[in-house]
Amino acid sequence: MRRIAFPCKLSIGTDVVYLPRIRRLISKREGCNLIPFAKRILHPLEIRDLSHRHPQWQAQHKKSCVDSDSLIKWLGGRFAAKEAARKAMGATTLGWKDVRVEVKGSGEPQIICAIRDMDNNNIECEAKLSLSHDGDYVVATVLAAATPEISTSRALQDSKSS
Template sequence: MRPLPFPYSLNIGTDIVHLPRILRLITTSNRENSSRLDRFTRRILSEQEQRDFCSRFRLSTSPGNGPRFDRVTPTPDMARWLAGRFAAKEAARKASNRGAGAIGWKDVLVSVEDTGTVGSGRPQVIYLDSKGERDARIGKLSISHDGEYVVATVLAAG
């Protein structure tokens, strides 16, 4: 008997992140003495996610230029949150129907479903188009933290 193909076009992506690696990445200064936290967040997070980061950790933002993190002392909680975003985005890139190489870090937005009730939404990824606008593609996301590891899995339509 020949196996039947899966009846749905679905893709799955998983990523695991070692927390000490992210903490080391965001706490070390480079030769130019600029903040690695600022560099990491600008490279990985969309503008909305940067605002979410500021709101979550009660950081002030500079008007006009968006959030700056060059004078912020990173904490383990910040590293855990960023590791979750990093793992979720990498899993979403792997689950993309175009493949991980065709999706950039800022082409995926990690958010919480809007259910109308505060604190009741589930995490999700939203695939953005080339102009940064939301399109109809949403992936289901699961993020887990345990000790020094963060793992994320995304299920997306293919």
């Protein structure tokens, strides 16, 4: 029997984050590493979302670092989602801020990746995101459909990095 590719080219990425690890990363240095950590991995729109959901986050570094489990879960979810998106896109050239989580009006999260097409134009591609929290773990799964622009852009990025 002849085998053919699935009609839609799909990519999947999954990541599991151990929340105590996020807490340790934030509490690493003298005092608290929350603000540098957030600014390193979050897109400016995610920083805005963080400030809206957890208005106390910037004041946390003055306390015993992070005492909010919901803040750790939120950051762990973003971390896992970004790692899963990078795996699904097959793009190790994607930086932390090139990938963001956006929540639709319905409450459904999605991934937005900022890449460049073959003409060097900025484009954003969307992917499906599923996040699950259970105890000390967060699991993120990203499902991305390849489009001609993304496939061409990936090939271009790969050829430049070789």
